[in-house]
Amino acid sequence: xxxxxxxxxxxxxxxxxxxxxxxxxxxxxxxxxxxxxxxxxxxxxxxxxxxxxxxxxxxxxxxxxxxxxxxxxxxxxxxxxxxxxxxxxxxxxxxxxxxxxxxxxxxxxxxxxxxxxxxxxxxxxxxxxx
Amino acid sequence: xxxxxxxxxxxxxxxxxxxxxxxxxxxxxxxxxxxxxxxxxxxxxxxxxxxxxxxxxxxxxxxxxxxxxxxxxxxxxxxxxxxxxxxxxxxxxxxxxxxxxxxxxxxxxxxxxxxxxxxxxxxxxxxxxxxxxxxxxxxxxxxxxxxxxxxxxxxxxxxxxxxxxxxxxxxxxxxxxxxxxxxxxxxxxxxxxxxxxxxxxxxxxxxxxxxxxxxxxxxxxxxxxxxxxxxxxxxxxxxxxxxxxxxxxxxxxxxxxxxxxxxxxxxxxxxxxxxxxxxxxxxxxxxxxxxxxxx
Numbered sequence: 001x002x003x004x005x006x007x008x009x010x011x012x013x014x015x016x017x018x019x020x021x022x023x024x025x026x027x028x029x030x031x032x033x034x035x036x037x038x039x040x041x042x043x044x045x046x047x048x049x050x051x052x053x054x055x056x057x058x059x060x061x062x063x064x065x066x067x068x069x070x071x072x073x074x075x076x077x078x079x080x081x082x083x084x085x086x087x088x089x090x091x092x093x094x095x096x097x098x099x100x101x102x103x104x105x106x107x108x109x110x111x112x113x114x115x116x117x118x119x120x121x122x123x124x125x126x127x128x129x130x
Numbered sequence: 131x132x133x134x135x136x137x138x139x140x141x142x143x144x145x146x147x148x149x150x151x152x153x154x155x156x157x158x159x160x161x162x163x164x165x166x167x168x169x170x171x172x173x174x175x176x177x178x179x180x181x182x183x184x185x186x187x188x189x190x191x192x193x194x195x196x197x198x199x200x201x202x203x204x205x206x207x208x209x210x211x212x213x214x215x216x217x218x219x220x221x222x223x224x225x226x227x228x229x230x231x232x233x234x235x236x237x238x239x240x241x242x243x244x245x246x247x248x249x250x251x252x253x254x255x256x257x258x259x260x261x262x263x264x265x266x267x268x269x270x271x272x273x274x275x276x277x278x279x280x281x282x283x284x285x286x287x288x289x290x291x292x293x294x295x296x297x298x299x300x301x302x303x304x305x306x307x308x309x310x311x312x313x314x315x316x317x318x319x320x321x322x323x324x325x326x327x328x329x330x331x332x333x334x335x336x337x338x339x340x341x342x343x344x345x346x347x348x349x350x351x352x353x354x355x356x357x358x359x360x361x362x363x364x365x366x367x368x369x370x371x372x373x374x375x376x377x378x379x380x381x382x383x384x385x386x387x388x389x390x391x392x393x394x395x396x397x398x399x400x401x402x403x404x405x406x407x408x409x410x411x412x413x414x415x416x417x418x419x420x421x422x423x424x425x
Contacts, residue, residue: 008321011401040307044303044304045300047300047325048296048300049325049326050162050325050327050328051303051306052328053325
């Protein structure tokens with residue numbers, strides 16, 4: 001079982017934060033197939049949030065094929081995200097480290113690095129959509 | 131879809147002052163509705179009209195298909211927790227539950243006892259000796275054990291410390307899941323309600339400025355930043371909520387259902403708090419304009 005938390009200042013909508021936390025737990029192997037997610041009542045009582053927020057997050061996860069609802073029982077994990085992508089994390093991190101070192105040598109400070117990363121990230125994301 | 135609260139041109143006047151004007155809203159059932167506005171905006175007036183403690187001066191209001199307080203059946207359907215969650219200081223916790231059972235035909239004694247137990251309250255304790263948070267929880271317990279279809283709460287968390295505030299809203303949201311009740315609660319701080327409400331009404335100076343589902347409101351309001359521009363020259367489907375200008379830059383909050391294609395604008399999301407503030411700002415700006423025109 002996992003416990004949700006919310007960052008109200010992040011600008012990410014609460015329902016999406018819940019979705020991301022489940023995906024994150026799946027990626028890290030904290031949640032595995034067959035595990036139960038907190039019931040809506042539990043999540044609501046813990047976070048003091050609107051029940052529809054939790055329902056919306058669970059519907060989204062269901063739509064992605066990650067969980068399934070068993071009426072009257074709860075919501076259960078039906079898939080795992082730890083497969084192929086986890087193996088790629090190591091090499092990707094290494095490359096990123098090299099890139100960061102290069103950026104520092106070129107005189108970029110933390111803020112410039114973050115800004116460069118975020119604009120490039122957003123730009124490619126937009127190109128992918130278009 | 132079932133309607134929980136419907137108002138048509140609703141108004142309430144005290145002497146020469148209108149506490150609420152031209153209020154037309156339609157709230158579907160199954161929502162937690164946040165009623166937000168500055169102090170003195172008319173929030174309490176609207177809530178008291180909905181619970182039948184006040185009679186409208188103008189227009190009509192319909193709550194769960196009936197006229198507020200028109201009979202015992204209607205009274206049983208609506209629960210009301212007044213401002214600052216009042217309790218009887220001289221009576222014990224158990225006395226409050228007995229009183230609740232005596233006054234409400236649909237009283238859920240098991241629910242009341244269980245909540246008091248979970249809260250760790252001593253039934254023999256006098257209500258006057260409880261902490262602010264405990265008093266609020268006792269008032270909430272009375273409101274819930276009545277088993278209403280709609281629970282109205284007027285500024286329930288305003289006087290509570292952050293922990294008590296969180297605990298109060300936790301209890302309220304748990305009850306929403308368990309009993310499928312609709313809730314209308316007011317606050318002068320949107321931050322208090324941001325997490326719990328999925329329908330928002332912004333009330334400023336006795337008028338409803340905007341009302342709707344929170345998701346929809348957030349999806350249709352945007353902040354535009356770009357080179358200075360006259361707001362009147364925007365596309366017709368973009369309603370300007372607020373506008374600020376420097377000599378070179380314009381920052382607008384607009385409402386639109388259509389996508390924004392103009393590449394000159396940087397479009398960003400609004401938080402619920404920014405959205406509410408934009409409407410309050412709009413209201414002040416409109417008032418200033420009226421004052422100038424009168425002169």
